[in-house]
Amino acid sequence: MLPDKPQTRRPALAGLRVIDMARVLAGPTCAQTLADLGADVIKIERPGIGDDTRSWGPPFVNRIDTEGRDAAYFFCANRNKRSLTLNLDHPEGIRLLHALVPRSDVFLINQPSAASLAKRQTHSLWLYIATVLVECVTLFWSPSKEATVPNLVPKNRL
Numbered sequence: 001m002l003p004d005k006p007q008t009r010r011p012a013l014a015g016l017r018v019i020d021m022a023r024v025l026a027g028p029t030c031a032q033t034l035a036d037l038g039a040d041v042i043k044i045e046r047p048g049i050g051d052d053t054r055s056w057g058p059p060f061v062n063r064i065d066t067e068g069r070d071a072a073y074f075f076c077a078n079r080n081k082r083s084l085t086l087n088l089d090h091p092e093g094i095r096l097l098h099a100l101v102p103r104s105d106v107f108l109i110n111q112p113s114a115a116s117l118a119k120r121q122t123h124s125l126w127l128y129i130a131t132v133l134v135e136c137v138t139l140f141w142s143p144s145k146e147a148t149v150p151n152l153v154p155k156n157r158l
Contacts, residue, residue: 011038018106019044019097020081023052027110028077034106035080042100043081050085053077 016039020031028043028051035041045051050070057071087093101107 013037013039016040016106017104018042018108019100019104021107021109023110025053025077027108028053031081031108032077032079039106041081042104043078043083044097045083045085047085047087050083051078 013034016034018031018034018039018041020028020041020043022028022031031041031043043051051074053074054070056073057069059072060069061072061075062069086096088097
């Protein structure tokens, strides 16, 4: 016998908060999968520019809420996320990031973001992360000399 009302299920990762500072494809796709499973994913973007892939078109998609357009590629790896613009070159942006991370369960970065944070002397941020799962998506292992290479592989490196 079927129930009178359809039962709604809670998504598997409901209640999990993810801070997504990853860029380009691997990290954002990982965060998108978490969002698809119900996690609250907050994508951190740069002011005025946003994620690099917003400009990777054509094709482009017109924005609904504001003027302008974004690359379809951006939407293919950022579905179900909220976006937050933080200026990490400004102390207030760093302060807000420091406030967000301890309230999160996952902190997702990749090498360019990690290098960017280190340049901004945010070493104290890592003290907050003791109870947070940190996932660093990178092409090269950190101690290697190639660790500073962006995560996009030049053809001569394949």
